Amino acid sequence: MEYRASVFMLNHALMSARCVIHGGCVSRKNAFEQNERSFDSMGMLERIKERVAEAVYPRRCPLCGSTLNRNERICSKCSRDVRFINRPVCRLCGRPLYTCSCRKGDYAFIRNVSPLVYTKSAKKGIHRMKFSDSPYSCVYFGKLMANSVRLEYLDSGVRIDCVIGVPMHKDEVMVRGYNQAILLARTVADEIGVPLLNRILIKTTRTHPQHTLPFSERRKNISGVFAVSAPEMIRGKTVLLCDDVATSGSTLNECARTLLNAGAKAVFCVTATISIASEMQAIKAAGFESGW
Numbered sequence: 001m002e003y004r005a006s007v008f009m010l011n012h013a014l015m016s017a018r019c020v021i022h023g024g025c026v027s028r029k030n031a032f033e034q035n036e037r038s039f040d041s042m043g044m045l046e047r048i049k050e051r052v053a054e055a056v057y058p059r060r061c062p063l064c065g066s067t068l069n070r071n072e073r074i075c076s077k078c079s080r081d082v083r084f085i086n087r088p089v090c091r092l093c094g095r096p097l098y099t100c101s102c103r104k105g106d107y108a109f110i111r112n113v114s115p116l117v118y119t120k121s122a123k124k125g126i127h128r129m130k131f132s133d134s135p136y137s138c139v140y141f142g143k144l145m146a147n148s149v150r151l152e153y154l155d156s157g158v159r160i161d162c163v164i165g166v167p168m169h170k171d172e173v174m175v176r177g178y179n180q181a182i183l184l185a186r187t188v189a190d191e192i193g194v195p196l197l198n199r200i201l202i203k204t205t206r207t208h209p210q211h212t213l214p215f216s217e218r219r220k221n222i223s224g225v226f227a228v229s230a231p232e233m234i235r236g237k238t239v240l241l242c243d244d245v246a247t248s249g250s251t252l253n254e255c256a257r258t259l260l261n262a263g264a265k266a267v268f269c270v271t272a273t274i275s276i277a278s279e280m281q282a283i284k285a286a287g288f289e290s291g292w
């Protein structure tokens with residue numbers, strides 16, 4: 001009984017420590033009730049380990065980084081803003097059908113799919129993944145992307161031979177330390193059980209960040225800046241191209257064009273998020289920080 005009490009005290013102390021991060025405090029009564037339930041379903045040692053892990057490495061919201069409550073995948077604030085894309089979707093760009101203005105022949109790739117609209121909270125998550133090396137964010141987005149690929153491509157009989165991430169120029173990778181599109185591509189490849197081809201598609205020229213340019217200049221900015229280092233690796237293959245955000249589609253289009261010119265049979269795309277006009281206006285109107 002004494003040992004049991006000390007475990008409870010340790011649990012309580014650790015739970016309280018976690019709540020300081022929240023800004024609130026779990027009451028002693030609630031802590032005791034939760035603790036009592038845990039004794040029934042799980043070994044004490046495992047429970048202690050879990051509490052210590054949660055206290056030292058609290059689970060974070062993959063979008064905004066705040067501490068999560070148990071069983072939450074994203075925090076309550078982000079869940080009010082996040083917009084999952086459900087059917088019907090445009091079978092070309094992947095936007096919800098009523099928000100799409102693309103036309104057949106606009107793109108070299110066959111289709112794009114995205115699980116999320118690029119809202120304020122999605123933008124925060126992309127920003128965290130790009131600039132804070134957040135593994136939570138990467139796995140969260142990557143798994144959602146893999147689900148979209150299964151639903152829209154694999155279940156319809158599309159056979160993907162390899163996965164490729166949209167490359168960054170080597171100087172840009174040096175500065176950031178990693179390429180988030182490759183991290184996403186790796187998660188997607190693992191999830192759907194298809195090989196990731198790294199360093200096959202390369203970016204040979206540094207460019208202005210696409211988001212700093214009007215749509216009309218984006219195709220020109222990105223034109224001719226990609227190359228395929230080993231065409232034999234993709235010849236005759238159906239490629240799944242991964243990126244974090246689709247806006248004008250110019251980058252995906254140029255990558256697809258380069259892959260097809262090098263002998264790929266077809267290119268399908270998946271991005272973690274996709275912009276729609278109304279949300280972009282909301283982001284702008286809110287004065288939300290720019291710079292991805």
Ligand SMILES: [Zn+2]
Binds near residue numbers: 062074
């Ligand atoms: Zn959040």
Ligand SMILES: [Zn+2]
Binds near residue numbers: 091092093100101102
């Ligand atoms: Zn469309």
